[in-house]
Amino acid sequence: MAADAGESVRLSVVIPAYNYAHLLRRAVDSVMAQLRPDCELLVVDDGSTDATPQLLAEAEALHRPGFRHLRQDNAGAAAARNAGLRLSRGDYLLFLDADDELLPGALDAVCAAVQAQPRASVFLGGRVTRRADGREKYHPPPAALAPDLCERLADYLLRKKIGMGHGSTIVRRELIARRPYPESLRGGEDIPVFAHLFAQGEFGTIAQPLVRIHKHADSLRHLARDSDGRMALLIDEIFRGLPASCERIRGAYAARRYLSLFRIALRQGAYRRAGRHWREAVRQDARQAFALRQFRKNLKAVLAGLLRRKAA
Incomplete structure (x- = not known):
């Protein structure tokens, strides 16, 4: 049983979706199978032209309460995530990509960490990546973060010592609202958001793997479309305000x-x-x-x- 409209919500899971009907049900089911009374799931359909609208209508009829969805004209993943942010009621947000899935027990682990580490406003959890051939690898959260902001940023952007990604990063709602996803970007829009979290909040960790990230051809296709102009825009957005x-x-x-x-x-x-x-x-x-x-x-x-x- 999930939260009704009048109940307090600790965690909102937000899934932006665009033409991933063949994978979206897996993501939705992975959340709904473990939904708690203090959690909710929001799916934002970013103008899909496949069977996504029908799938979401069926899911809402099956899962209410605790499940809501919104359809908007196609505006990109950043705009879809920001729409989910505005619609959400949770104190914390977890964004999940439509082609990935939460692992069993993830929501319990997140809510336990929030209760045990009340000063933290950002949580980094473990994640599992799965390649197309079925091989999997576990990526633990960092054991500790450097005290200096620029060193943290270098560990994230250059040294790859800090892994942050959708599905394994949980953030207080007001931090995302303060610096939402840049809608001018149509790829890599999560990087500026994550980079600026280092300057805003205290971090906690969740050792348990929270998400399975599926690597496939579409995951890499966005990089190939990046132009010099779009790349310059991304880099400017990351460092703006730091x-x-x-x-x-x-x-x-x-x-x-x-x-x-x-x-x-x-x-x-x-x-x-x-x-x-x-x-x-x-x-x-x-x-x-x-x-x-x-x-x-x-x-x-x-x-x-x-x-x-x-x-x-």
Whole structure:
């Protein structure tokens, strides 16, 4: 039994959905199977053209109370998440992607952590990633965070010591309301939100894995569509409003992002675009572009591109 309209809600789970009807039921069922009286599930249909509206109507008839859904014109994942934020009643928010699933016991673990760590406004939980071939890997939350904001940011953006993602990050509602998802971005919109949480709240951890994240072709397709302009917009959004001392991280992070685009373009055989991304990576931070670890990745991508070109 979930919360009625007049009852207090501790946690709102928000799922933005766009043309994922074939996967959305799994996500919805994973939440509803463990819904508590102090939790709710909201699904925002971002103008889907598949069977998503019918699926959500059936789910609402089956699961009420505790389940609500909203349909809006297509405006992107950031706008859908912000719509869910406005509709939510919970003290805390957990955003779940439509192609992922909460693991059994996740909501109990979150609510227990909120009660045990009342000073924390952000919680980082464990997560499991599953590849298309069925292989899984567990990613625990960080054991501790650096006391310095810029070091935390570097651990998140550069060193990958802090894993933050939808399904395993729980945030006080007012923190997201203060800095909502940037609707100008149509990809990577979670990164600025997560980056700014380091400057706003005290962190708690949940060792239990909360979510299974499914890696598939659509997960990577958004990166391939990133243009130089969109990438610059993302980087500006991440660092906007952060202390000036954190600007030292900006060039290195930008170079890493452009190197990723460079490798994707090579694998696709888009050599002119790859060259443009490479030049921009060098301009942002040549040390990153020629670092040994990056060099190995780049060499592998170059060889893959050459093999593709030869096969064509």
